[in-house]
Amino acid sequence: MYRVEQHPILGDAPKVRRVKIFVDGQEYEAKEGEMIAAALLAAGISTFRYTNYKHKPRGIYCGIGRCTDCIMTVDGVPNIRTCITPVQDGMRLQTQHGSGEWQRGDAHD
Amino acid sequence: MRMIEKELVIVGAGPAGLIAAIEAAKAGVDVLLIDENTRPGGQLFKQIHKFFGSHAHKAGVRGMDIGTELLGETDKLGIEVWLSSEVCGIENGHDVWVIRNSSETQYVHAKKIILATGATENAVSFPGWDLPGVMGAGAAQTMINVNRVLPGRKVVMVGSGNVGVIVSYQLLQAGAEVAAIVEAAPFLGGYGVHTAKVCRAGVPFYVSHTVKAAYGSERVEKIELVRLDEKFNQIPGTEFEVEADTVCLATGLTPLTELAWISGCQFDFVPALGGFLPIHNAQLQTTNPDIYIAGDIAGIEEASTAMEEGRLAGISASAALGYISKGDAEQLTDKIWDSLNALRSGYFGQKRRDAKDYMLKKGSEVIVCSTC
Numbered sequence: 001m002y003r004v005e006q007h008p009i010l011g012d013a014p015k016v017r018r019v020k021i022f023v024d025g026q027e028y029e030a031k032e033g034e035m036i037a038a039a040l041l042a043a044g045i046s047t048f049r050y051t052n053y054k055h056k057p058r059g060i061y062c063g064i065g066r067c068t069d070c071i072m073t074v075d076g077v078p079n080i081r082t083c084i085t086p087v088q089d090g091m092r093l094q095t096q097h098g099s100g101e102w103q104r105g106d107a108h109d
Numbered sequence: 110m111r112m113i114e115k116e117l118v119i120v121g122a123g124p125a126g127l128i129a130a131i132e133a134a135k136a137g138v139d140v141l142l143i144d145e146n147t148r149p150g151g152q153l154f155k156q157i158h159k160f161f162g163s164h165a166h167k168a169g170v171r172g173m174d175i176g177t178e179l180l181g182e183t184d185k186l187g188i189e190v191w192l193s194s195e196v197c198g199i200e201n202g203h204d205v206w207v208i209r210n211s212s213e214t215q216y217v218h219a220k221k222i223i224l225a226t227g228a229t230e231n232a233v234s235f236p237g238w239d240l241p242g243v244m245g246a247g248a249a250q251t252m253i254n255v256n257r258v259l260p261g262r263k264v265v266m267v268g269s270g271n272v273g274v275i276v277s278y279q280l281l282q283a284g285a286e287v288a289a290i291v292e293a294a295p296f297l298g299g300y301g302v303h304t305a306k307v308c309r310a311g312v313p314f315y316v317s318h319t320v321k322a323a324y325g326s327e328r329v330e331k332i333e334l335v336r337l338d339e340k341f342n343q344i345p346g347t348e349f350e351v352e353a354d355t356v357c358l359a360t361g362l363t364p365l366t367e368l369a370w371i372s373g374c375q376f377d378f379v380p381a382l383g384g385f386l387p388i389h390n391a392q393l394q395t396t397n398p399d400i401y402i403a404g405d406i407a408g409i410e411e412a413s414t415a416m417e418e419g420r421l422a423g424i425s426a427s428a429a430l431g432y433i434s435k436g437d438a439e440q441l442t443d444k445i446w447d448s449l450n451a452l453r454s455g456y457f458g459q460k461r462r463d464a465k466d467y468m469l470k471k472g473s474e475v476i477v478c479s480t481c
Contacts, residue, residue: 002259004283009157009171013257038256046241046260046328057327059241060260063248064152065145066229066365083251084146 003042019089036082036093037063037070048072048082052098072096076103111215115141117426118205118219120196120368123151124412125404125419126225127179132423134186136432141217142188143207145195149183150176151227152247153412155254158275161300166413166452173254175412199372202397221399221426224369225419228362228383228405233267236322238356242329246276246359253283261355265332266290267320268359270298271411276359277307287312288353293319293337300457320356321348329354362409369406372397377471381464382408390472391446392425393418398476401426408468410461414452421445 005013016031021039030039037060040048047057048070061069065084072093074080078100082093094100117133119126122144130142142149156172167175183190191209198206205217230245232238242261246268252260264285266277269292277287290307295317297304308314321335321343336347362383369387370376375396376385387395387402394401403422404415421442428438453462 002262004253004257004259007257008282010254010257035256038252038258041252041256041258041260048241056239057241058239059328060244060248060252062230062245063251064229083248086147 002044019087019091021087021089021091021093023093024095030087032089033086036072036074036080036085036087036091039087040082040093047095049096049100050098055097071100073100073103078102112204112218113215114218115139116219116430117141117221117223118143118217119223119225120144120205121151121225121227121404122146122149122190122192123225123227123404123415124153124175124179125227125415125422126151126223127183128416128419129223129225129403129423129426130188130190131179131182131186132420133427133432134188136424136427138427138430138432140188141219142183142190143194143196143205144190144192147193149180149190149192152251153179155247155250156412157254157279158303160413161411165448166417168413172412175416196368199368199400202372202399219399221401221430222372223401223403223422223426224387224406225402225404225415225422226365226368226406228364228409230358231361231363233320233358233360235320237324237329238320240323240325240329241327242325242354243323243356243358246272246357249355249357250276250279253279253285257283259283259285261329261353262286263288263353264355264357265320265334265351265353266357266359268292268298268361269294269304269314269316270359270361271300271303273357273359274299274303274307276357277312278303278310280357281307281310281312285355288332288351289334290314291318291320291334292316293341295339319343323356325354329356332356362405364406364409366406369395369400369402372400374400375475377468379408379464379468381460382410382468386468388472388475389468390476391469392442393422394425394429394472394476396476399429408461408465411452414449417445417449417452421449 021030028043046059061067070082071079073096116139119142133140153172153176194209207215317337321333323329324331332351335343374387401422403418427433
């Protein structure tokens with residue numbers, strides 16, 4: 001919905017294979033290899049997490065991996081910078097609350 | 110712990126780091142270039158506009174095309190590049206601690222190090238500045254030009270400097286609407302050529318104005334602007350609202366200096382160049398004689414300056430390693446300084462030239478140069 005498909009300088013967006021990602025259990029389409037944050041913005045999602053104490057919404061801020069405002073829980077691992085982490089087919093993203101929780105019993109123990 | 114040896118480690122594969130690596134590799138140095146991103150090029154690929162300056166500085170060429178050219182050269186020279194690799198520390202002035210792919214620790218013992226870590230965008234705080242939809246102008250630029258997604262439909266740009274006007278124009282090119290460009294100073298800050306383009310597109314400019322607040326529940330829905338007096342105080346009663354879902358902050362950059370601090374480099378505060386900077390000399394050597402800097406970490410400027418500084422640091426480090434003779438190095442660096450001085454001239458450049466001269470004087474006082 002927010003994708004830039006045509007561009008006067010960059011031309012048409014390259015044709016890229018689509019993959020499936022899951023955001024809080026709901027399925028969305030993403031472009032293979034694009035950053036998670038980009039896939040979410042394209043899907044119309046701008047809140048990626050809520051803060052610990054005041055539960056205020058947060059989204060992208062610096063877009064280059066410096067500020068850590070856009071972190072989410074990705075495949076059970078919290079605090080992943082979504083603006084510099086590419087999507088993978090079948091990736092499970094969770095809106096993070098506070099500092100998030102490690103998912104037990106996964107491959108990252 | 111596994112430790113590998115390298116003659117030269119360069120941290121950051123943006124314009125400065127890439128050129129430094131290319132120069133050193135050409136001289137025969139065994140180089141390792143490290144970057145935390147999945148792709149090298151730093152911020153070049155989001156710069157889809159044509160560069161300024163003279164032809165010698167690649168004026169008229171788009172940033173992204175310079176990026177492609179540099180990556181081609183890096184490839185051709187067979188330079189070793191580690192991507193998705195974060196440098197987390199430098200110990201004993203030489204041992205570079207790297208975490209690769211968020212999982213594997215690696216130490217690299219480097220004879221010489223060039224830090225080309227770049228910069229991060231400054232924030233401006235106002236009520237609601239933490240809402241989703243408020244972001245750095247560079248973040249929006251990355252989203253539209255690299256990731257090809259719009260971060261919002263209707264944008265208020267804060268700051269009328271080059272970044273503010275260039276990103277505003279690129280937001281228009283990407284299909285967004287720019288509701289206003291807001292500037293706290295009583296005059297506009299960007300180059301005329303870019304300011305005029307946005308003006309012609311009908312974007313309203315508000316000088317002596319700032320954002321009073323951003324409102325919204327889950328993201329920005331509305332922005333309140335307010336007029337400022339000559340002392341930058343808000344004038345009550347002059348508030349008005351603008352409908353927008355995004356606020357972009359183009360309010361300057363700060364050098365990313367953590368690794369230089371960790372390595373024990375001495376610093377000085379130079380506001381005209383972005384704040385605290387590692388003290389350096391004309392070889393771009395820091396007070397830690399085996400650590401050099403180049404690009405925004407040596408003072409916030411443009412990519413064209415960063416590339417010249419990369420060349421300078423690459424040559425200086427290669428000379429210190431014995432790959433370029435003292436005489437040749439001097440000749441080469443003299444030429445680069447002429448070029449840098451040309452870039453730092455005119456209405457916009459003189460302030461940076463003066464600040465850089467101050468820094469070099471300081472550098473020559475505190476650094477005992479091993480190669481000059």
